[in-house]
Amino acid sequence: MVDAMKPGSVIVDVAIDQGGCCETAKATTHAEPTYMVGKVVHYCVANMPGGVPRTSTYALNNATLPFALQIADKGWRQALQDNVHLRNGLNVAFGKVTCREVAEDLGYLYHDALSVIAG
Numbered sequence: 011m012v013d014a015m016k017p018g019s020v021i022v023d024v025a026i027d028q029g030g031c032c033e034t035a036k037a038t039t040h041a042e043p044t045y046m047v048g049k050v051v052h053y054c055v056a057n058m059p060g061g062v063p064r065t066s067t068y069a070l071n072n073a074t075l076p077f078a079l080q081i082a083d084k085g086w087r088q089a090l091q092d093n094v095h096l097r098n099g100l101n102v103a104f105g106k107v108t109c110r111e112v113a114e115d116l117g118y119l120y121h122d123a124l125s126v127i128a129g
Contacts, residue, residue: 017049026054087127097123 059066
């Protein structure tokens with residue numbers, strides 16, 4: 011697909027730290043952030059937020075603080091019962107794997123998060 015892209019197109023891989031988004035992606039650094047594959051520019055800097063630490067810290071805080079406040083106000087069990095987004099982030103509780111993908115990858119029995127935390 012990269013070969014079919016228009017010359018001068020750019021691929022920005024914001025998840026290169028987690029394996030990359032396409033087969034032509036390879037981690038780069040802020041010192042040498044780009045490379046070409048054919049006529050397509052690739053920008054695959056690992057830890058992109060490190061280039062703007064103050065801004066990225068504020069952004070991360072703004073995105074996560076509401077979740078932290080829910081946990082603080084309600085306790086972790088009630089917060090996860092009330093908020094599917096928090097619950098989707100749960101991998102293990104009380105020794106039981108509550109993330110289907112983790113259970114499958116590691117060969118463990120999967121347990122529904124709601125059934126585990128409701129007890």
